[in-house]
Amino acid sequence: MNKYTLNKFLALLLLSYTSLFANIYTFNPIYISQNTTCFIGDLNPPMKHNKGFVSNVCYIDIGETIVVIEPGPTYNFAKELNSYIKKKTNKKVSYVIATNFHDDRYTGASFYKEQHIPIIGHKTIVKEIIDNPEKFTRISKITSEKEYKNSKIVQPDILIDDNYTIKGSHINIEILKLSPGSNSLSDIAVYIPNDSFIFAGNIVFNGRMIKYAKYSSLNNWISALNKLKQMNVKYVLGGHGKEYDKNSYQPTLEYLHILKSSVEKAYENDVDREELNKYIDDKKFNYYKHFDSISKSNPKTYYDHLEWEE
Numbered sequence: 604m605n606k607y608t609l610n611k612f613l614a615l616l617l618l619s620y621t622s623l624f625a626n627i628y629t630f631n632p633i634y635i636s637q638n639t640t641c642f643i644g645d646l647n648p649p650m651k652h653n654k655g656f657v658s659n660v661c662y663i664d665i666g667e668t669i670v671v672i673e674p675g676p677t678y679n680f681a682k683e684l685n686s687y688i689k690k691k692t693n694k695k696v697s698y699v700i701a702t703n704f705h706d707d708r709y710t711g712a713s714f715y716k717e718q719h720i721p722i723i724g725h726k727t728i729v730k731e732i733i734d735n736p737e738k739f740t741r742i743s744k745i746t747s748e749k750e751y752k753n754s755k756i757v758q759p760d761i762l763i764d765d766n767y768t769i770k771g772s773h774i775n776i777e778i779l780k781l782s783p784g785s786n787s788l789s790d791i792a793v794y795i796p797n798d799s800f801i802f803a804g805n806i807v808f809n810g811r812m813i814k815y816a817k818y819s820s821l822n823n824w825i826s827a828l829n830k831l832k833q834m835n836v837k838y839v840l841g842g843h844g845k846e847y848d849k850n851s852y853q854p855t856l857e858y859l860h861i862l863k864s865s866v867e868k869a870y871e872n873d874v875d876r877e878e879l880n881k882y883i884d885d886k887k888f889n890y891y892k893h894f895d896s897i898s899k900s901n902p903k904t905y906y907d908h909l910e911w912e913e
Contacts (some may be wrong), residue, residue, distance in 0.1 A: 626683050627749075630684065635838055636798040638664045638665070638797065639663055639800050641802075642659065644660070647892070648893075651746075654677070654742075654750055655707055655745065656680060658675075659842055660672065665772070665774050666772030671684070671699040671715075672793050673804075674713075674714070674722065676707045676711060678755075679751075685714065685718070699720055699722050700793055703804055704732050704735070705738060708804075710739070713753060713757050722761070723760070723763060726763065729762070731788055732756060774795060777794040779793075782820075782827035784823045785819065785820065786805035786824065790806055800838040801834065801836050804841070805841070807839060808843050808854075808891075809846040810845065811844065812898060813855055821859060828852055829856070854888065862901055865883045865884060866883070866905045866906055869902075879903060879906060880902060
């Protein structure tokens, strides 16, 4: 083997070794405060290029340990984030909070379960996981066997009702149930008083179209946003989107009011379900990603809810 061939062989060997141990996910931090670091998910649904990382994720330094908000989309996502946190802070993760049951937020809990790190969720999260199995088929379809390896649905360790406090040596974290349900029944918010910061999860959408789903509750969702508004915190980060100023919740609240009033008026006037979109004045939100597809389904879903209530 000549020198050129040997060098080429060694380069290929190094490339293979590097690829074997390369991270699947990339973490680009946003430092919201001294204690709060977040990562912004892709605005698309789970796809091959994002490997399911479509929801925002944060970690909070509470003093001696770290608390993670959102387990993430896969076992490997959670594992890589855990390594990132150790490298950056030299501290261990003591809790992970799941703000709802969706696969892009929750499937990574399998890593924390293996590490005996308590997983916190609202008491309704177990039933929602059982009742919505189709929600957990998406990420396995768009990831490779290696990328999805060890990912599975596990049970949370701590089920909360209204509020729950995690006490740290430096700061406390308050987990809040702002209403009985919003985008999901299991939606909770994570409030850090010292930082005047609240992670609102899917109670707040930015960048991508607000989704009103079969398990959503419109009136309760509006109630949750009104409570958030009254808190008057400095930073509000939703489950999707990069905006985290104090008013970042406003577009979600405005859209829900429009959806509620428009659909209820159409329902009272016996407008045909298939003609609803002609009566919804939501065009000002067409800057949201996936507006065209989601805005067409939201009115029909709420219309169905009105029929069920009769």
